[in-house]
Amino acid sequence: MTIRDIETFFETWAPPWTAWERDVIGLQVGDHERRVRRVLVALDVTQEVVKEAIAKKADLIVSHHPLLFHPPSSITTGDELGRLLLTLAEKRMAVYSAHTNLDSVRGGVSFALAEALGLRGIEFLAPLKDTLVKIAVFVPSGHVDTIAGAMSKAGAGAIGKYDSCSFRTVGTGTFRGSEDSNPFLGQKGKLESVEETRVEMIAPRANISSILTAMKAVHPYEEVAYDVYPLQNTDPEHGMGAVGTLAKSATLRSFLKKIKATLRAEAVRYSGRLNRQVQRVAVCGGSGSDLLRDALATHADAFVTADVKYHAFHEAGDRLALIDPGHWETEHVILKPIAERLKRHARTTGEPLEVFTTNIRTNPTHFLS
Numbered sequence: 203m204t205i206r207d208i209e210t211f212f213e214t215w216a217p218p219w220t221a222w223e224r225d226v227i228g229l230q231v232g233d234h235e236r237r238v239r240r241v242l243v244a245l246d247v248t249q250e251v252v253k254e255a256i257a258k259k260a261d262l263i264v265s266h267h268p269l270l271f272h273p274p275s276s277i278t279t280g281d282e283l284g285r286l287l288l289t290l291a292e293k294r295m296a297v298y299s300a301h302t303n304l305d306s307v308r309g310g311v312s313f314a315l316a317e318a319l320g321l322r323g324i325e326f327l328a329p330l331k332d333t334l335v336k337i338a339v340f341v342p343s344g345h346v347d348t349i350a351g352a353m354s355k356a357g358a359g360a361i362g363k364y365d366s367c368s369f370r371t372v373g374t375g376t377f378r379g380s381e382d383s384n385p386f387l388g389q390k391g392k393l394e395s396v397e398e399t400r401v402e403m404i405a406p407r408a409n410i411s412s413i414l415t416a417m418k419a420v421h422p423y424e425e426v427a428y429d430v431y432p433l434q435n436t437d438p439e440h441g442m443g444a445v446g447t448l449a450k451s452a453t454l455r456s457f458l459k460k461i462k463a464t465l466r467a468e469a470v471r472y473s474g475r476l477n478r479q480v481q482r483v484a485v486c487g488g489s490g491s492d493l494l495r496d497a498l499a500t501h502a503d504a505f506v507t508a509d510v511k512y513h514a515f516h517e518a519g520d521r522l523a524l525i526d527p528g529h530w531e532t533e534h535v536i537l538k539p540i541a542e543r544l545k546r547h548a549r550t551t552g553e554p555l556e557v558f559t560t561n562i563r564t565n566p567t568h569f570l571s
């Protein structure tokens with residue numbers, strides 16, 4: 203398996219267009235065509251993680267947090283980042299990062315957190331909006347399946363667990379070609395009237411140009427008539443945070459204990475009465491307190507996220523228990539699901555690939571008690 207195969211695997215699961223626009227994701231260090239046999243999955247790329255990757259003879263480190271978030275002005279042994287990059291280059295070890303694109307997908311960071319905490323019926327807390335369009339194209343008979351097929355292949359017509367979704371209506375198209383035209387049907391200079399099918403497909407906004415290119419490549423008309431409509435539908439496949447319910451209602455005290463143990467937290471900051479009941483729980487791995495209002499709107503009893511500011515605890519008040527076990531603590535739960543998916547992918551392709559997850563606690567912060 204090459205690094206490019208691994209990039210394609212991640213891009214299919216967590217498309218780059220779902221990432222925060224100023225994020226830095228993808229292959230950070232390495233050669234796309236190099237073969238990969240051993241992968242180490244980590245939240246952060248630190249000296250200890252690189253040491254572990256060397257000991258495990260890994261060809262690639264897959265990290266959640268990008269190593270090169272702020273591009274360096276020099277790469278020397280004079281600073282930590284330079285030393286890391288030089289070691290990676292010397293060992294021919296690659297680094298691939300899936301960051302905010304892995305926050306916005308099913309099975310991503312927040313879903314992994316929700317599953318780790320035992321939530322059921324997990325859904326997105328804030329589905330993405332304005333990410334979908336409808337493409338309608340007018341097609342002469344005999345070409346409908348080819349054109350719909352090409353559009354599907356380029357990413358149109360995917361709805362949840364279904365692909366190749368389209369709606370087709372037969373109607374009449376009219377046109378008159380100019381003297382310079384070369385019409386596929388009829389004669390130039392003559393008003394023509396032909397049976398056409400309007401093929402409609404939903405598509406991610408980010409894929410519009412590749413879908414139109416694929417459609418035009420197989421469309422027989424010299425001038426293709428098509429419409430692209432923005433949709434206000436929420437995106438069922440992409441969103442921020444997650445929400446679900448505990449199998450049994452628990453007191454906040456026992457839920458906090460469970461969080462502390464499951465997420466390997468040294469301490470947990472929280473607001474709310476310890477004897478309040480918790481069953482519906484919203485979560486967002488990493489810095490998610492911007493979703494507090496979404497958590498309140500879904501009537502969650504608790505919201506688990508990280509990097510929560512003092513004023514957010516005040517804003518939550520008695521309405522829900524706001525819980526901050528820490529940034530590393532709410533995100534390291536994604537490492538095993540990444541490794542499992544990579545292993546499954548390798549098995550289906552029949553390629554040899556060993557995948558390890560680091561056990562190193564890369565959280566630089568501690569509590570003194």
Ligand SMILES: [Zn+2]
Pocket residue numbers: 267487488489529533
């Ligand atoms: Zn993070």
